[in-house]
Amino acid sequence: MFDPKYTITNTLLRNIGKIEGAREVIADAPLLPLWEKRFREDAIIRQSHHGTHIEGNKLNLSEAKDVLLGRDILGHARDVQEVINYRRVLEVIEDETEREVERVSEALIKKLHRVVVHKILPEDQSGEYRTKQVVIRNSENGEITFRPPAPLEVPFLMREFLYWINKYSDEEIHPILKAGIVHHELVRIHPFIDGNGRVSRALATLILFLGKYDIRRFFSLEEFYDKDAYSYYENLHKASDGDLTSWLEYFVRGVSIEFERVKLNVLRLSKDTYLKQKLGGKQVFLTDRQTKIIEYIQSIGYLQNQSFNSVFDDVSEDTVLRDVKDLIEKGIIKKIGKTKAARYVMV
Numbered sequence: 001m002f003d004p005k006y007t008i009t010n011t012l013l014r015n016i017g018k019i020e021g022a023r024e025v026i027a028d029a030p031l032l033p034l035w036e037k038r039f040r041e042d043a044i045i046r047q048s049h050h051g052t053h054i055e056g057n058k059l060n061l062s063e064a065k066d067v068l069l070g071r072d073i074l075g076h077a078r079d080v081q082e083v084i085n086y087r088r089v090l091e092v093i094e095d096e097t098e099r100e101v102e103r104v105s106e107a108l109i110k111k112l113h114r115v116v117v118h119k120i121l122p123e124d125q126s127g128e129y130r131t132k133q134v135v136i137r138n139s140e141n142g143e144i145t146f147r148p149p150a151p152l153e154v155p156f157l158m159r160e161f162l163y164w165i166n167k168y169s170d171e172e173i174h175p176i177l178k179a180g181i182v183h184h185e186l187v188r189i190h191p192f193i194d195g196n197g198r199v200s201r202a203l204a205t206l207i208l209f210l211g212k213y214d215i216r217r218f219f220s221l222e223e224f225y226d227k228d229a230y231s232y233y234e235n236l237h238k239a240s241d242g243d244l245t246s247w248l249e250y251f252v253r254g255v256s257i258e259f260e261r262v263k264l265n266v267l268r269l270s271k272d273t274y275l276k277q278k279l280g281g282k283q284v285f286l287t288d289r290q291t292k293i294i295e296y297i298q299s300i301g302y303l304q305n306q307s308f309n310s311v312f313d314d315v316s317e318d319t320v321l322r323d324v325k326d327l328i329e330k331g332i333i334k335k336i337g338k339t340k341a342a343r344y345v346m347v
Helices: 010-028 033-053 061-068 077-098 106-116 151-167 175-189 196-210 221-227 229-241 245-270 273-278 288-300 305-311 317-329
Strands: 144-146 333-336 343-346
Touching: 010 175, 010 245, 033 061, 033 077, 033 196, 033 221, 033 245, 061 077, 077 106, 077 196, 106 151, 106 196, 144 229, 151 175, 175 196, 175 229, 175 245, 196 221, 221 229, 221 245, 229 245, 245 288, 288 305, 288 317, 288 333, 288 343, 305 317, 317 333, 317 343
Parallel strands: none
Antiparallel strands: 333 343
């Protein structure tokens, strides 16, 4: 019976506390629709790029963005397809979260795999457990670093694994810890011939979403892993002795760092409860230019006519003034003074 071993350390508790604090701030922040859309689109691009780049995909972030926007790029067909597939698996996760799926099933995990390896693996290997023994080798010296369980064991191990996932509620095992355990165990079992890392990260993200730790879907744990891929794989390997404590400390620290990054970005744009109070809880739509104006005022403290070209280098003064007037009418900014030296500040 699958029974993960780990110790609740002060490091784990400290980082979970940081995660809880960041989640609360992000949930309460009065983001305007345009910003929320930007944050989600940015997270999708970063997840799709870093989630594949960590496994050797050659596309850079800009190229991955172009792929997701439907633009043609010069790159290997497999690299392009991997990025497209990762975006699609994120859509599956979003759909399952919105359906509030109550159980993680074998069919769901196989579905994630089919999406991850679409047009990459043959059909008879897509969404099917491996029938061959595989090994993980050091890319530099060819040394075997990990030998997953034999293929005959995979179906049994997966049944035990799924039983454990569905047995414990969020009150019994914290969703952050559960996501970390899920991530590691699926990598350890290595149920598929290829794509196990991507499926593991996708499933861990789904567990976070279902546990209400989606923070508006603004984060990308994949970026944390990809920034230091050696540490990511090293920490996964450390837990192969059966004690998941060090892996969970690494995993939770990554969630904490990413949540904190999102929190700071959210606060920079929305200034916490400020806009919520001024707008009476209502949401308003802002144009790209108006968003830049507010970002500038929040960064500098004020905006003057003579500073318009610091914000926009290709927009006329009259156009900027129309945007400014609209923001004043919306009650978001106000004008102080009546001369050319007048300042526009947040209300």
